Amino acid sequence: GAVVSQHPSWVICKSGTSVKIECRSLDFQATTMFWYRQFPKQSLMLMATSNEGSKATYEQGVEKDKFLINHASLTLSTLTVTSAHPEDSSFYICSARDTSGRASDTQYFGPGTRLTVL
Amino acid sequence: GQQVMQIPQYQHVQEGEDFTTYCNSSTTLSNIQWYKQRPGGHPVFLIQLVKSGEVKKQKRLTFQFGEAKKNSSLHITATQTTDVGTYFCAGNSLHGSSNTGKLIFGQGTTLQVKP
Numbered sequence: 001g002a003v004v005s006q007h008p009s010w011v012i013c014k015s016g017t018s019v020k021i022e023c024r025s026l027d028f029q030a031t032t033m034f035w036y037r038q039f040p041k042q043s044l045m046l047m048a049t050s051n052e053g054s055k056a057t058y059e060q061g062v063e064k065d066k067f068l069i070n071h072a073s074l075t076l077s078t079l080t081v082t083s084a085h086p087e088d089s090s091f092y093i094c095s096a097r098d099t100s101g102r103a104s105d106t107q108y109f110g111p112g113t114r115l116t117v118l
Numbered sequence: 119g120q121q122v123m124q125i126p127q128y129q130h131v132q133e134g135e136d137f138t139t140y141c142n143s144s145t146t147l148s149n150i151q152w153y154k155q156r157p158g159g160h161p162v163f164l165i166q167l168v169k170s171g172e173v174k175k176q177k178r179l180t181f182q183f184g185e186a187k188k189n190s191s192l193h194i195t196a197t198q199t200t201d202v203g204t205y206f207c208a209g210n211s212l213h214g215s216s217n218t219g220k221l222i223f224g225q226g227t228t229l230q231v232k233p
Contacts, residue, residue, distance in 0.1 A: 032219055034219075036223075041228075042225075043206060043225045043226050044161065044206070044208075044223045045223075046220060046221065046222070046223075060119070093160055093161070106151070106163060107151070107163070107219075108163065109160050109161045109162070111160045112159075
């Protein structure tokens with residue numbers, strides 16, 4: 001199946017610093033990528049939809065100035081958590097939408113990035 | 119907004135018993151997808167259902183999509199310890215007649231299997 005990578009897989013940072021997470025589709029082009037956050041023992045909550053070449057669409061309650069998204073190319077989207085605080089500690093997962101004919105519009109998930117803010 | 123409810127939240131079964139998780143959407147879906155997440159891992163795509171009333175099988179797993187395209191179920195026959203994990207349904211929201219691509223996840227059902 002299609003492969004989506006995420007980097008880093010885990011990161012520990014001090015409160016107030018910014019953290020950038022990369023999401024790459026390795027063997028297909030993704031005009032749309034999605035960013036999710038998952039707290040322990042909870043479901044995935046969609047944060048934003050990242051569209052190549054245009055501004056991201058944020059879900060209600062997600063601060064766009066705090067979670068900066070850049071979809072620079074058809075294979076790369078980045079999420080930057082700015083001025084991170086302990087409550088931002090979570091598992092951040094991206095997915096890439098494969099709209100090619102082979103995949104019937106399936107989303108493939110990256111392995112996730114575990115962020116811990118001290 | 120659109121919601122996807124999934125029950126039960128937890129299920130403990132003896133190895134060999136069957137298991138079912140149910141998913142209900144507040145709105146009609148363009149399609150529904152099922153994922154499995156092992157502890158510490160990320161969601162792994164299992165299957166997508168598109169047609170009203172569709173039934174698909176993957177070995178011991180049977181997936182159904184309701185006639186109204188608002189509910190779905192996953193049934194595992196004769197569970198094994200390798201089936202342990204959290205199973206999520208995710209509905210693809212239907213905006214007008216177009217598929218927005220946004221997935222709304224159910225809360226997940228965590229399956230524990232006793233050997």
